[in-house]
Amino acid sequence: MPLESPIIGGAGASTATALYLYGVTWAEAARPQPRAGVHGESVDSVTYRELAGLTSSVESTKLPAKRRDLLRHAEVLGTALEHGTVLPLRFGVVFENGTALVEDFLLPRYNELVQLLRQFEGRVELSVKAFFREEAILAEIVQANPRIARLREATRDGSDGSTYPLRLELGERVAGELQRRTLRDRQALLDRLSRLALDVRVDQQPIEHQVLGASFLVERERVAAFDDAMNELAQQQAERMHFKYLGPLAPHSFVGLDAERR
Amino acid sequence: MAIATQGTASNYLQRAPSPSGLADVIDLILDKGLVIDAYVRIAVIGIELITIDARIVIASVDTYLRFAEAVNRLDLTQTEAAGLAELRDGGGNGDGKAKGMVEGAKDAFSGEGNREKERAKGR
Structure with missing residues (x-):
């Protein structure tokens, strides 16, 4: 139950900044977003081949999240959906940095993510x-x-x-x-x-x-x-x-x- | 297009483009979506301040007494006007009656479906 889970610090907990991931979209559909994301940071993307992870920086992996952050997660995905297909992540996934996002997620899951994006195209x-x-x-x-x-x-x-x-x-x-x-x-x-x-x-x-x-x-x-x-x-x-x-x-x-x- | 001129039903219910309340958001993004188990997740705190308007149904004496009280509070002289198709079936008891009510409800829904089909034909 996420509501009761303790603050989790993983291997990346000691790094100064980390990367929050909202969802995955086609790189060509990734656009700068007009509004701030979680913790008020601007929304950016990390691309690998034709995939883009929608991200924003967070100060560490141990930050608490408040109601505003939950709403922003949903808003970012809603805006992304206006530009194309998007695979939404559950709230709260954080990578150490862009390299880790590519090497640990976008690259090893590449085929699966491409297949999912195609599957949900127009839906x-x-x-x-x-x-x-x-x-x-x-x-x-x-x-x-x-x-x-x-x-x-x-x-x-x-x-x-x-x-x-x-x-x-x-x-x-x-x-x-x-x-x-x-x-x-x-x-x-x-x-x-x-x-x-x-x-x-x-x-x-x-x-x-x-x-x-x-x-x-x-x-x-x-x-x-x-x-x-x-x-x-x-x-x-x-x-x-x-x-x-x-x-x-x-x-x-x-x-x-x-x-x-x- | 026919829908615009049909009028009556077209603006009855507005679709909200995005979740406005926290309860809707929690439904969507805390329980659903892609999960990457191996990765650090931000802890969600402060959410206990939110009162979610949903009461989980529990079969208990308290629930029964609450329903009894709610039924006793009803002013049926006002609500009778709301009459539904299934009320036609009126009295009776036991299984036969239950069956009648189920069919009544089906009529209420499928009757609407038939109208929709007729409308579709008319287009």
Whole structure:
């Protein structure tokens, strides 16, 4: 869990400066970036043949990172995506210097990185989250379930000990219904959106009222069609769901190096 | 193009071009992306200050009591107007009813799909 990891100092920890790596792009698509990167340093690139690592210098490998740095990492990748295909790195990868970046990463992984860049050419990630509106979904559940409606009537007047078993049963039944509706509606949303995508990653973590958390890999030219589908879903479900729709993003959820697939 | 003149749905939901909140960014860049295990990673600190608005679902007595309370707080005279297709199925109980609700939801979604197809044909 990155949030709890201690500050890590590797072999390069004693050097005065180090190189932070955001992502890898085609050298011809690497452009100077207008805004600063992590720790306020300007964004540069280190090239090897037709590959470019997007980098900025950091004072050492032991610097702490703050929320601003996380946002900047994402911004740099977003800007790079406007100029071409980019393979995003997870936050926090630092090399001793440019030579180490080439010799330890761009060179030995050259074939794989070129293949990945080709694979993601013209493809972007779109992130979709859908949440139930609590009052609407609970009302729906009460109105569709006579047993739940009766339990609600029986427990409305008090929260004293005498209604405890009924309140427990009510809550458990509501939770079960909510779970069933979540799975059912998640599938319906996925059925609708997946056909516009090349690949999908669904977040399986159960988050309260979250119907769907998913990333879709979509051809750039199909983004408009995906927008249309999202708009229709948002309109059709407006009473009972709200959506968060984000992109186009670099393919964060879809990239992986061979040795590190999990 | 047909979409522009269709109007109703076209601007219902805005796609955000980049993550604006920290929760979105954390989702993307702390858990996802290329990892190079052998390399030094900057430690992330200070993130515990962020409250992430997501509550993980846990099946527990506390959760059940919270749901019971939320259901009891509902003012159904206001929300009834929100009526959904599946409510047509009304009463009944047990498995038959559950099945009816699933089908109801499918109708709600696929009905929209049919309209989309019709629209596509009309273009």
